[in-house]
Amino acid sequence: MSISQQFDLTGRVAVITGASKGIGKAIARGLAEQGASVVVSSRKQEAVDEVAAEFRADGFEATGIACHVGDEDQLKNLVDKTTEKYGGVDILINNAATNPVFGPIEQMTGEVFDKVMNVNVRACMLLANLCKPSMAKRGHGSIINIASVEGMKPSPMMSIYSVSKAALIMLTQSQAREWGSDGIRSNAICPGLIQTKFSAALWQNEQILDHFVSQTPAGRMAQPEEMVGLALYLGSSAGSFSTGGVFTADGGYMIA
Ligand SMILES: NC(=O)c1ccc[n+]([C@@H]2O[C@H](COP(=O)([O-])OP(=O)(O)OC[C@H]3O[C@@H](n4cnc5c(N)ncnc54)[C@H](OP(=O)(O)O)[C@@H]3O)[C@@H](O)[C@H]2O)c1
Numbered sequence: 001m002s003i004s005q006q007f008d009l010t011g012r013v014a015v016i017t018g019a020s021k022g023i024g025k026a027i028a029r030g031l032a033e034q035g036a037s038v039v040v041s042s043r044k045q046e047a048v049d050e051v052a053a054e055f056r057a058d059g060f061e062a063t064g065i066a067c068h069v070g071d072e073d074q075l076k077n078l079v080d081k082t083t084e085k086y087g088g089v090d091i092l093i094n095n096a097a098t099n100p101v102f103g104p105i106e107q108m109t110g111e112v113f114d115k116v117m118n119v120n121v122r123a124c125m126l127l128a129n130l131c132k133p134s135m136a137k138r139g140h141g142s143i144i145n146i147a148s149v150e151g152m153k154p155s156p157m158m159s160i161y162s163v164s165k166a167a168l169i170m171l172t173q174s175q176a177r178e179w180g181s182d183g184i185r186s187n188a189i190c191p192g193l194i195q196t197k198f199s200a201a202l203w204q205n206e207q208i209l210d211h212f213v214s215q216t217p218a219g220r221m222a223q224p225e226e227m228v229g230l231a232l233y234l235g236s237s238a239g240s241f242s243t244g245g246v247f248t249a250d251g252g253y254m255i256a
Pocket residue numbers: 017018019020021022023024041042043044047067068069070094095096097098119146147148149190191192193194195196197198199224
């Protein structure tokens with residue numbers, strides 16, 4: 001198989017949570033450009049409809065299905081509707097996440113902990129479990145969990161968010177271990193600082209931005225599009241021997 005065939009996703013179905021903007025939207029577009037039928041999902045139907053329409057206008061196959069990943073019924077609806085429309089799921093990108101409170105760990109309440117873990121970890125497990133039968137039936141599947149460098153190296157004030165991303169990394173490795181024999185791979189992508197709405201509180205503060213940049217050999221933050229290549233590798237046959245991996249895309253932040 002040529003290298004371009006290895007990256008070809010024609011006939012593949014990809015579900016991307018949190019795909020109305022930022023990293024999720026960039027990855028969804030990349031997968032669609034490589035030939036996948038993409039299901040663009042986030043909490044708001046108008047937002048996902050708009051992105052899906054934008055992709056279709058550019059000649060790609062895309063559908064918008066709203067889903068708050070913290071709601072189990074909506075997760076089930078997302079997989080049911082995807083299966084109805086496209087027959088199953090080959091690639092799952094668990095990308096939606098929340099970080100409602102910046103602050104030290106002693107200020108975190110049980111309520112905040114539950115909210116963060118529900119969206120950032122529990123939802124990723126439940127959604128993958130819902131996709132697993134379809135992937136196992138097809139004999140292949142790729143789960144990509146968008147974790148963070150925070151899951152390996154905590155920053156001040158990111159407390160529970162960092163805890164959730166560490167848990168997501170271990171979820172990834174457990175999935176890889178348990179589902180390898182079904183032909184299902186699971187990998188984590190750990191971005192560094194990416195310029196999106198989610199991270200605005202960091203990069204809009206000059207002092208915090210300077211701190212991150214000074215700790216990053218690349219000397220800058222990144223754009224969401226810089227996460228796409230890794231997702232294409234992991235989602236396609238090009239990454240057929242990669243499973244249980246934790247892949248950084250962080251400008252060198254982890255080794256600095
Ligand atoms: N930006 C960074 O520096 C950075 C660094 C490391 C890791 N990450 C990770 O990258 C992922 C994407 O973040 P981003 O920076 O691209 O954020 P973003 O640009 O703010 O996009 C977040 C997306 O998630 C959706 N979303 C939020 N809560 C949701 C929920 N409960 N259910 C479903 N969808 C939800 C949002 O759409 P709606 O509002 O329409 O629902 C939006 O589409 C996250 O997992 C984040 O932890 C980001």
